[in-house]
Amino acid sequence: MAVHSKHPVSAPPAPPLRETTGHLLMRAWCIFVLFLALSGTAWVHAFGNVVAGAVAIAGGIVTVVLWFVVRPPVQWRRLPWFVVGYLGWATASILWSAWPATTALTLLLLWITTIQALFIASALTWRELVAAAASALKWVMALSIAFELWVSTFIGAPILPGFVVGKADDAIEYWSRDNLFDGGRLQGIMGNANLLGPVALLAIIVFSIRLVAGAPRRIPLAIWIGLSAYLFYRASSATAYLAAVAVLVVLGTVLLMRTATRPGARTKYYVIYAAIGVGGGLTLWLLRDEIFTALGRSADLTGREAIWADVLGRATERPFAGWGYATPWAPWDPAFDGWITDHGQTVMQAHSMWIDTFMQLGIIGLVLLGLVYLAFVWRSWFFAVDRPRWDLRADRPYSPLTLLPTLFGAIVLVQGFAESNPLMLWGWAFLVMLGAKIKQSPHIGVGPAEQSAAIERGEPTKQGA
Template sequence: MAVHSQHPASAPPTAPVRERTRHLMLRGWCIFVLFIALSGTAWVHAFGETIAAVITIAATLLSVGLWFGTKPSVQWRRLPWFVVAYVGWAVLSITWSAWPMATALTLLLLLLTTTQALFVGAVLTWRELVRAIASALKWVVGLSLVFELWVSIFVKAPILPGFVVAKADDPIEYWSRNNLFDGGRIQGIMGNANLLGPVALLAIIVFSIRLTAGAPRRALLWGWIVLSAYLLYRASSATSYAAAAAVVVVLTTVLLMRRTQKPGQRTPLYIGYAAIAVVGGAGLWWGRDVIFTALGRTSDLTGREGIWQTVLERANERPLIGWGYSTPWVPWDPAFDGWIVDHGVTVMQAHNTWIDLYLQLGLVGVVLFGILFLAFVWRAWFFAVDRPRWDLKADRPYSSLTLLPTLVGTILLVQSFAESSPLLVWGWMFLVMLGFKIKQAPHIGVGPAEQGAAIERGEFTAQVP
């Protein structure tokens, strides 16, 4: 005869798995590190160069301490060796540099940024990395709008760096031009519309990836996408518009590649993709008069062609090894002070990654960086288009997270022809960080580098997007 029992046979209920406090704090620190890189010159404009330098150095030292403390699983044989070669050549250039002080200062920035990129890539899983990038971008996008609102509503006048309200000799000197309500270009916390535009485009990409990955609070993500699109429009950066068009082409191609069933079906897509790239690039160059006039720019890319010619003249004097590393150009160094002046301000870059490299590190530096970039694009492309597979199972679903590296590579490639951004700040950090992450964890949620943080949280591979 069955007897009713007050003691159920099933296991007692348990609380859901939660992240440990120290891991939450670690991820929060990574968000701050990414925010430092993405906000760029905002720290210099707000606090001055000395305080900004102290913050950057102190943040890197803390990251190194956390790295040793957490001891994440790193496959040292799979380091980004092309990055190591490029950085090594840049360090070696101090021995022949024509501007040794500028080389030493900017090498410190290069080493700090590289260290932070490796740190973030080592301690976070792919899912956590995308979440951290999204959080940092929310701060940059949100503060940029709040900053412009504060200037237009309360200050009601353009302001200079250091929150100084005074008349500048040229509008290029302003941190904010008070253009939010008059229809002009806005500059955000970076103080430069050409820096705000690419970050806003990156934000649209990251928030969209989070949305398609099934992240919570979808209505808020849509709001962030709209806000980022608004900032991209108001920044009115021709380079960012070109990058956005390239991102659409690359994304469409990747999605078509994912639909193919056999390797041979990809060949026509590759041919079409190459044809679009060649025709599009040629059309952009030969039709630049019409295109840039429509965008309110001059046909010489707002004076860039003149800068390129001047830089090439000096670079050709030392074509093999260059004049010495300096990214950016240090404006108070005698070698750069007054060398190229735009609107009364000493120019701090060649506005072309490849010409800048040729000047600083010669043909050797151009080749090293070219191989580095090609390796990143190659790995990022197949990371996006190939179905995840590490055993006999061949029908695993694609992850939208794998789109991030190849789309970031697209932005940086387009930028490299009109800016030197891929060589410093967030451009260089993302190039190193994502390339390192792909080598360490070529599959989402699989491998020691991915599983270490999951084990730290008391779970294995089940993670929330």
């Protein structure tokens, strides 16, 4: 006679797994921190230097408190030590700084940005990190187009920082130039087309990676890519256009590298990659007049060569240790006020992260920064081209998420030639965050730094899953 068992084989029904409220709040904070870094000067234009500084400092304090509360797993031996070395040398420069007040203030911002980047890298998994970056970029893109639409529709005239409608002495002073409907360059919430262009390019990359990785809501993602591409085009930043070319070259090379099936098969691709890089650089230099004229820029990169000459002149007076950290230059400091002007405005950077670092931190700082980027490029490259492997199995599929660090590296290396922005805000934040994440979690979904967040969400975990 059949007997019904009281112990069925299948598991009893249970509600779907949900993230804890604490983890959701922590992830929301990470999105806000990334938005702060990506939106950059928008806070200064909207609320002024004091409020923007207070928000940055308060954000740093909250992140430090969260670090002690959440206690994410950190392998201290695998910190990005070249970043630590650069940070230490920049901090030490206050001892001989020619502008100690500016050094102290900008060092505080550097420390805050670095701590926040390390926290995000430690607290989020790779998938959560990319999703958080995508969410922050959506806010930047949406607010940029909404801001330009509001100015052109309801104001109908250029506006100055502080939402002031008035006449500026030079167009460079405007927060928005009311160009949405007349075909001119858009500046977004950052108030600068050269800041909007690279961020829009990063948004295209992040949204595309999410789309290829099979993220939900694919149609909205495609719309976000289209909006970012539109803002990228309307920003009309020559540096961003060149960065886009570099991104395409790097992406094509990585995909070719992934097709290699035997040892030595990548050699020919490295040769082609090097030839394209060297040839492209020589072409850009020899035909710079024609190229920059076609992009609507002067051959001297819109006056940058004159700025570089002035900065290099000061840098050679203290070539080894530099004049003291100052990123960005404080326009109210007597050392910078009126030193170099552009359209009547005091310039706040050297428009080259390498020349800027040489002037501030000397040859020693320049070497340390070079080591930071060399280590990042090296790790991010092999993170993208090597098949994930931590045991005998050698056929695991590549993850689209591994493309983000090396493509981001292409953007900041090109941007850093003609801008100092990679030394601050989102450029520095993403460099530290992605570099630290690669060291802490060299395989997506594997290791304590990846597993802990899954446990926090209540998900079953398995090493190597």
